[in-house]
Amino acid sequence: MTFLTTPAGWAKVLTGRAGALGADPADLDAAVKAGAFEGLKKAVRDGATLTTATVGEANLGGRTGAGHSAADKWRAVANSPVSQRYVIANGYGADPSVHTDAALLAADPYAVIEGLAIAAFATGATDAILVVRGEDAAAVSRLEGAVGAAEEAGLLGDDACGSGYRITVTVRGLQGSYMLGEQTSLIRALEGKRAQPDQVPPYPTERGLFDKPTLVHGVQTLAAVPWIVREGADAYRKAGANGAAGTMLVQLRGPQGGVAEVPMGTPLRELVTLAGGKPDAVKAVLVGGSTGGFVPASALDTPFEAGALKAAGATIGSGSVTLVDQRACVVDLARLLTRFAADSACGKSIPCRIGLRRLSEIGDRIAAGNPRAGDANLMTDLAHDIAASGLCDHERLATLAFTSAMTHFRDEVDAHLLRSQCPAGVCMPIAMGAGSQGSR
Ligand code: SF4
Numbered sequence: 503m504t505f506l507t508t509p510a511g512w513a514k515v516l517t518g519r520a521g522a523l524g525a526d527p528a529d530l531d532a533a534v535k536a537g538a539f540e541g542l543k544k545a546v547r548d549g550a551t552l553t554t555a556t557v558g559e560a561n562l563g564g565r566t567g568a569g570h571s572a573a574d575k576w577r578a579v580a581n582s583p584v585s586q587r588y589v590i591a592n593g594y595g596a597d598p599s600v601h602t603d604a605a606l607l608a609a610d611p612y613a614v615i616e617g618l619a620i621a622a623f624a625t626g627a628t629d630a631i632l633v634v635r636g637e638d639a640a641a642v643s644r645l646e647g648a649v650g651a652a653e654e655a656g657l658l659g660d661d662a663c664g665s666g667y668r669i670t671v672t673v674r675g676l677q678g679s680y681m682l683g684e685q686t687s688l689i690r691a692l693e694g695k696r697a698q699p700d701q702v703p704p705y706p707t708e709r710g711l712f713d714k715p716t717l718v719h720g721v722q723t724l725a726a727v728p729w730i731v732r733e734g735a736d737a738y739r740k741a742g743a744n745g746a747a748g749t750m751l752v753q754l755r756g757p758q759g760g761v762a763e764v765p766m767g768t769p770l771r772e773l774v775t776l777a778g779g780k781p782d783a784v785k786a787v788l789v790g791g792s793t794g795g796f797v798p799a800s801a802l803d804t805p806f807e808a809g810a811l812k813a814a815g816a817t818i819g820s821g822s823v824t825l826v827d828q829r830a831c832v833v834d835l836a837r838l839l840t841r842f843a844a845d846s847a848c849g850k851s852i853p854c855r856i857g858l859r860r861l862s863e864i865g866d867r868i869a870a871g872n873p874r875a876g877d878a879n880l881m882t883d884l885a886h887d888i889a890a891s892g893l894c895d896h897e898r899l900a901t902l903a904f905t906s907a908m909t910h911f912r913d914e915v916d917a918h919l920l921r922s923q924c925p926a927g928v929c930m931p932i933a934m935g936a937g938s939q940g941s942r
Contacts, residue, residue, distance in 0.1 A: 505605070506754065506762035506776060513741035515729045515749045516722060517763045520609040528611050528644050530651040538612040539657045541728025542619050546665040548731070550580065550624040557624075557727060559735035561747035564723055572727075575717055578707035579625040582715040587627040590692070590711065591618045593634045593721040594676060596683030597791040597820035602751035603721050605761045607634060607641065610725070611648045617724030619658060619669045620731060625717055629670060632721075633688060636675030645673045680792075680846035683820070684894050685718040687848070698848045699894035722751055722821075743767035746807040750818075753791070756825035764806065770823065771802040779825040786826040786910065788835065788903075790819025792842050795902035796832055798910040815906035817899055831928035832911045833918050836903040837865025843900030854897040857888035861904060869929040871922040878919050882908065 505517050520527065522536040530538070545553040558573030579587055591614055595603035607614060614632065622630040632649075634641055649671045653659040662669040678697045681687040686700040689711050710716025726748060730738045739747045746767030753761055758778030770789070771781045786796045789806075795816035797804055804814045811817055826835065844858035861884050864877050885901040885908075892898070908915055917923040 504760075505609070505751075506758070506760040508762055508764065508776065512763070512765055513737075513749055514763055515738065515741055516606060516613065516725050516751060517609065518729075519613065523610065527609055528648040528651075530612070530648065530655060530657075533610075533612040534655075534657075537732070538728075539616055539652070539663060541731040542616050542623070542657070543663045545620045545623055545731050546663055546667070550626070553620065553624045553731060554580065556735050557730060560730045560738040561735075562723065562726060562730060562738065563747075564720060572719065572723060575707050575719075576621065576625050578705070579627065579715045579717045582708070584715050585626075585628070586712075586714045587625060587629075588711045588714060588716040589618060589622045589625060589627040589630045590685075590688065590716060590718045591630070591632045591721050591724050592683070592685070592688055592718060593632060594678075594682045594688070595635060596680050597793075597822070598680075599755075600753040600791050600820040600822045602753055602761050602821055604635070604638070604641065606721055606725055606751060607645065611645055612652070613725040613728060614721045615645075615649060615652060615658075615671060617721075617727035618671060619662060620727050621717060621719065621724060622669050622671075623662070623665070623667055627717065628668075629672065631692065631711075632671060632673045633676055633682075633692070634673065636677040639675070642673055642675040649673060679848070681848045681896070684896070686894075688718065689716060696848075698850045699896075701893060741765060744769070744805045744807065746805065750806075750821055752806070753820075753822040754824075755822065767805040767807045767810075769803050769805055770797060773806060773823045774802060774825060777823065777825055779827075783828070784825050785828045785830060786832065788824040788826055788839075789814075789816040789822070790899065790902065791822035792820065792839060792846075793817075793896065793899035793902065794819045794822065794824075794839075795906035796826065796836075796910055797906070801910075815902065815909050817902060819899060829926060829928070831869075831924055831926035832907045832914055833865070833924070834869055834926075834928045836907045837862065837869050839903040840865050840900065843896070843903075847896060847900070851892045851897065853888050853891040854893075854900070857884050858897070858900055860884055861888070861901065865904065868918045869924070871918075871929070873919045873922065878916075 562572040593603045681697045687697040691697040706716040743765040744767035754777040756777030756779045841862045844862045849855040889898040
C-alpha cells in the first residue's frame with residue numbers, strides 16, 4: 503500500500519514504519535527490527551496505570567466517532583468489578599467509499615495488533631478481537647498469520663513479552679452492513695445477532711460483548727497507541743495542528759486520490775491541495791464520507807477536527823474529503839447520499855427508517871423537476887425530526903448532506919425547488935436554465 507506523499511513537516515504516527523517493512527508487512531522479523539512491540543514492552547515496564555495516563559495526556563480520542571477520550575474508556579473497563587473483559591479493534595471499514603482501515607492493516611498490521619495488545623494489558627482484558635471484512639479472505643488469513651507469528655515469538659500469548667500476562671488476539675472476519683461501524687452493532691454481530699445499535703447507556707465499557715465490559719476502538723486509534731507509548735504524549739499532541747492532537751488517515755478524492763496521513767486540525771484548504779485540487783476552483787468539499795456534509799469553498803480554512811467540522815455542518819465521519827468541482831450539482835449529490843443513507847439504516851427506529859426514505863424521495867423528485875408545494879419546508883422539518891429522534895448517530899449524519907446543502911447552497915437548492923432548474927446542468931430531465939415553473 504502506498505500512501506500519498508505529504509509535506510515534510512507532517513508527523514507519521516501511523517505510516518512511519520510502513521516504508522521500512524519491505525514487500526511483506528506481516529513479516530514479523532522485519533517489523534520487530536523496525537520497532538514493533540517496543541511499545542508493548544515499555545507498557546509492561548511502565549504498568550497499566552502509567553500507560554493509561556500517558557494515553558490520556560496525549561489526548562488520544564476516537565478518530566472517526568464522537569472522539570471520546572480513549573483513556574476514560576480504558577479506565578472504565580479497567581475499574582470494572584467484572585473480571586471477564588474484552589477489547590475490540592474495529593477494522594471493518596464500514597463506509598464503502600473509504601479504504602483507510604484496510605490500507606493501515608495492509609501496510610502495518612503489527613501497529614494495530616500491538617495497540618490492541620497494549621489496550622488489553624492496560625484494561626486487564628481477557629480477550630482481544632480484531633474485526634475485519636470477512637469478504638477479504640486473504641486479509642483475514644494474513645492477519646491470522648501475523649498474530650500466530652507474534653504468539654510463536656512470545657510477543658503475544660500466555661506470557662506476552664515476558665510480562666507474565668496473557669494476551670490473546672483473535673481475528674474475526676465479519677460480513678455485514680454499514681451499521682458495523684457503530685460499536686453496539688458490531689458487538690451484536692460478534693454475538694451472532696443482527697447488527698443493530700442498542701440504546702446507550704449502559705455503554706459497552708459497562709455492558710458490552712456478552713454483557714461484559716468491552717472497550718471498542720477503531721484500528722487507527724489503537725495503531726497510534728504504540729507510538730504514543732514509545733514517543734510520549736507530548737510528541738503525539740504536537741503531531742496535530744491548530745490545537746488538535748495527533749494524526750489521522752484521510753481518504754482523499756480529487757484529481758489525486760488516495761489515502762494520506764494528515765495532522766488533525768489541518769485546514770481543509772491544505773487537504774484540497776493534497777488531493778490535487780485548487781482551493782480557488784472547487785465549489786465545496788464533502789467531508790465525512792457517505793454520510794458527510796458539504797463545506798463550501800468560502801469555509802476552506804475550517805480545521806479538519808471534529809468540533810470545527812460539526813460547526814461547519816459536516817463531520818469527520820469515516821474520514822474522507824471529496825472535492826466537489828464547479829460542474830457538480832449539490833442537490834444531485836445530496837439525494838444520492840441520502841438514498842445511500844436510507845438504504846443503510848438498520849430500520850430499528852421508525853423516524854430514521856421512514857424519514858430518510860421520505861427525504862430521499864423528495865430529493866429524487868426535485869432533481870427530476872417535479873417539486874411539490876411545501877417540499878422546502880418538508881425537507882427542513884424531516885431533517886430536523888429525523889436528527890432528533892434516532893437510536894444512533896446515523897440519522898443525524900444521514901441528514902447532513904441535505905441540511906448542509908440547504909445552508910450553504912440555498913440558491914442552488916431553490917433553483918430546483920422553485921424553478922425546476924439545475925444550475926449545474928446535471929439533474930435530468932431538467933436542462934440548465936430551461937426548467938418549467940415549479941408547482942410551488
Ligand atoms: S437511527 Fe437509524 S440506523 Fe440508527 S438504530 Fe435507528 S434505524 Fe437504525
